[in-house]
Amino acid sequence: MASGVRAGSVSVRPDPEPCRAQDLGLFEVVTRDGAARIGRLHTLHGSINTPMLLPVVNPNLRTIEPREMWDRYGVEALITNSYVIWKHDELRGQALADGIHALLDFPGVVVSDSGTFQSYVYGDVEVGAEEIVAFQRDIGVDIGTMLDVFGRPDMSRAELEHSVEETAARAEQSLDTAGDGLLLNGPVQGGLYDDLRAAAGSLMSSASGEHRGFAVHPIGGIVPLMERQRYRALFRILLAARSTIPPDRPIHLFGCGHPLLFPMAIALGADLFDSAAYAIFARDDRLLTPTGTVKLADVREWPAHSAALFGHTPHEVMAMDSDERSTLLAHHNLEVTQAELARCREAIRNGTIWQLAEQRSHSSPQLRDAFLWVLEQLYELADDPVGVTTLNLMASTNPVRSGGEHLSDDVGMRPHILHLHALLSMRWRVPGSWWDGSEEGPVRVVLVEGAAPPWRDSALGAVVSALVEEPRSVVMVSTPLGPIPFSLEDLSPWCHLEGPDDIWMEAYDNDEITEGLEGLGLDGLPLVRIAPSSDSEHEQTTTVRAWLDRCAVVDKLAVLCGVSPIDGCMLTDGMSSRRSRTDRMVNVHSGGEHILSPRLTDGGLTLALDGARRLNALDPNPPTAFDEPIDDEGSDHPGIPRVWLLDDAIPFVGQGRNVMQGYVLGADPHLTCGQPCLVVDGNGGLVAHGIAVTTALEMAHLKKGIAVRVRDGALKDP
Ligand code: GUN
Numbered sequence: 001m002a003s004g005v006r007a008g009s010v011s012v013r014p015d016p017e018p019c020r021a022q023d024l025g026l027f028e029v030v031t032r033d034g035a036a037r038i039g040r041l042h043t044l045h046g047s048i049n050t051p052m053l054l055p056v057v058n059p060n061l062r063t064i065e066p067r068e069m070w071d072r073y074g075v076e077a078l079i080t081n082s083y084v085i086w087k088h089d090e091l092r093g094q095a096l097a098d099g100i101h102a103l104l105d106f107p108g109v110v111v112s113d114s115g116t117f118q119s120y121v122y123g124d125v126e127v128g129a130e131e132i133v134a135f136q137r138d139i140g141v142d143i144g145t146m147l148d149v150f151g152r153p154d155m156s157r158a159e160l161e162h163s164v165e166e167t168a169a170r171a172e173q174s175l176d177t178a179g180d181g182l183l184l185n186g187p188v189q190g191g192l193y194d195d196l197r198a199a200a201g202s203l204m205s206s207a208s209g210e211h212r213g214f215a216v217h218p219i220g221g222i223v224p225l226m227e228r229q230r231y232r233a234l235f236r237i238l239l240a241a242r243s244t245i246p247p248d249r250p251i252h253l254f255g256c257g258h259p260l261l262f263p264m265a266i267a268l269g270a271d272l273f274d275s276a277a278y279a280i281f282a283r284d285d286r287l288l289t290p291t292g293t294v295k296l297a298d299v300r301e302w303p304a305h306s307a308a309l310f311g312h313t314p315h316e317v318m319a320m321d322s323d324e325r326s327t328l329l330a331h332h333n334l335e336v337t338q339a340e341l342a343r344c345r346e347a348i349r350n351g352t353i354w355q356l357a358e359q360r361s362h363s364s365p366q367l368r369d370a371f372l373w374v375l376e377q378l379y380e381l382a383d384d385p386v387g388v389t390t391l392n393l394m395a396s397t398n399p400v401r402s403g404g405e406h407l408s409d410d411v412g413m414r415p416h417i418l419h420l421h422a423l424l425s426m427r428w429r430v431p432g433s434w435w436d437g438s439e440e441g442p443v444r445v446v447l448v449e450g451a452a453p454p455w456r457d458s459a460l461g462a463v464v465s466a467l468v469e470e471p472r473s474v475v476m477v478s479t480p481l482g483p484i485p486f487s488l489e490d491l492s493p494w495c496h497l498e499g500p501d502d503i504w505m506e507a508y509d510n511d512e513i514t515e516g517l518e519g520l521g522l523d524g525l526p527l528v529r530i531a532p533s534s535d536s537e538h539e540q541t542t543t544v545r546a547w548l549d550r551c552a553v554v555d556k557l558a559v560l561c562g563v564s565p566i567d568g569c570m571l572t573d574g575m576s577s578r579r580s581r582t583d584r585m586v587n588v589h590s591g592g593e594h595i596l597s598p599r600l601t602d603g604g605l606t607l608a609l610d611g612a613r614r615l616n617a618l619d620p621n622p623p624t625a626f627d628e629p630i631d632d633e634g635s636d637h638p639g640i641p642r643v644w645l646l647d648d649a650i651p652f653v654g655q656g657r658n659v660m661q662g663y664v665l666g667a668d669p670h671l672t673c674g675q676p677c678l679v680v681d682g683n684g685g686l687v688a689h690g691i692a693v694t695t696a697l698e699m700a701h702l703k704k705g706i707a708v709r710v711r712d713g714a715l716k717d718p
């Protein structure tokens with residue numbers, strides 16, 4: 001038992017269950033926050049829940065016993081080096097005789113590397129590409145690594161092209177040698193060249209063997225960048241490589257294991273990390289913390305807590321003999337690493353991974369520089385591999401969130417907020433008719449300033465008065481993120497921005513306001529800035545409010561679901577609704593049918609079955625199949641997004657079961673995670689409606705997990 005580890009707290013975990021044969025090597029996305037995803041990779045020694053870190057275990061130097069990692073820290077998978085074992089006669093014999101799991105005494109998933117990193121450090125390795133894969137297969141590794149050619153960042157373009165091409169040339173042979181049971185890592189090289197990283201991603205992900213393609217794509221050649229804290233280059237590589245790696249392949253950052261980097265890397269789509277940092281830093285008397293590394297000699301009190309350090313002072317640890325000390329520090333480092341990953345996973349679950357990355361970016365100047373560079377990419381969306389990934393990242397966020405949004409200098413650049421603003425400027429339109437029945441264009445913009453949400457309480461009086469005075473007024477509310485239409489006043493995050501009270505009192509200058517209005521096509525209209533008031537004592541108040549309610553439904557259908565305002569108006573003709581105790585619309589009826597309900601948690605929409613039927617009747621066709629070219633007319637309002645279901649699944653989904661990945665034949669590209677969609681058959685007939693869990697691109701690739709969380713089946717027995 002390692003020093004500082006209390007025997008009483010050790011729990012012994014049972015061995016993992018092997019996956020079903022048909023699931024071997026499949027990756028599913030369970031929950032996501034934009035590009036960050038909680039995933040599950042299925043293997044014969046259990047499933048790996050990602051994002052996670054594979055602790056590096058050197059079979060010659062087991063700083064923390066693999067069994068303890070499994071039992072005590074819940075480590076589901078580790079990584080070791082097959083080349084080190086292959087070179088060592090005794091270890092090799094033992095591994096071949098008893099298997100790698102017995103050699104390491106680890107029941108979970110064993111990943112192994114191939115010796116490429118040794119070739120980078122020592123110049124060459126003695127093993128052949130086929131031989132090292134065969135060895136990993138024969139010792140029973142779960143996920144091995146082919147022998148790739150390490151591409152250093154300082155190499156010439158010609159050398160890096162060679163590293164990409166030679167790695168790709170070895171891919172199919174390696175996959176064939178791996179056979180049916182060994183999953184393989186297909187590393188992506190390419191140095192600092194975006195186009196080479198993208199080409200490598202494409203070559204490696206399209207390689208197929210007799211049994212399957214690569215299970216995981218590690219990004220290689222990045223250790224020298226991390227050693228020199230060149231984080232901008234690191235994240236640039238991740239974005240460029242991801243542009244061509246399909247979403248059903250988890251991405252591993254080879255050699256990345258400092259907790260400081262996890263939130264940003266995960267926010268940009270990294271799933272797996274590996275590192276010996278926990279042990280190497282411990283040997284050097286250094287402690288990992290989520291915000292950096294500290295020297296034991298420099299601390300009087302612990303900068304980060306762990307069970308390993310509990311009950312010890314830095315002074316006492318300093319006085320230990322060096323083996324005992326480094327074992328204790330390695331335990332601490334592993335705990336901190338695991339805790340930061342748990343924090344990241346939790347942030348994905350509650351939609352705050354970007355907020356966490358933003359916070360962590362302040363921990364180091366190099367990381368801050370990298371973070372700001374990523375924000376520039378999100379803004380520019382260049383026509384290159386980095387731009388492809390950043391666009392996908394933004395489009396894969398759910399633009400509407402429940403819960404508070406912490407205000408910061410960078411809040412307006414959070415991907416889901418950029419997404420919401422992009423949808424607003426593309427799809428929102430001024431009303432086609434006004435509460436008094438007039439149908440001419442608007443004559444002015446009225447901006448309510450100095451009011452805090454909920455604006456239906458704080459500003460309703462001023463809004464109604466402005467509309468009574470001039471019915472053809474476009475009423476907007478001022479927010480720290482810019483002016484928004486009053487019709488969307490209960491949409492989160494706008495109404496859930498968290499900061500001191502005076503954030504709502506800020507008076508923006510005319511230029512700032514005009515910039516915000518320009519994006520919505522309102523810049524040519526006279527602007528009237530008004531103060532809020534809550535009382536609305538007009539005889540027309542009821543009529544005006546009914547009109548505002550209808551605007552809210554039409555605008556949300558347009559912005560969140562892509563339904564044209566004309567169709568939205570048709571759907572809501574004669575609508576009525578009840579109001580909640582907080583004065584919000586519930587259960588919207590039209591033509592005697594319950595068509596939808598505004599979601600009280602985030603202001604989005606929940607369709608009802610009759611609403612889904614009526615939306616489907618507007619254009620009863622299935623979307624284009626995944627294997628056919630998309631006829632992209634580029635409409636701002638392409639209609640409610642649809643998912644085309646395979647015939648076999650219709651009886652289940654029609655009864656209300658979720659749509660599973662692998663049963664989808666096509667999906668509209670504007671499908672938005674977290675927002676409503678329809679599920680249809682090959683003739684465009686409605687099967688169900690629900691909430692999209694993944695993007696259309698992901699549905700085209702993923703084979704496991706939920707694609708659409710179904711709210712109601714359309715084929716239920718009466
Ligand atoms: N470990 C760290 N970097 C690399 C790499 O580029 N390739 C392989 N196989 N292992 C690594």
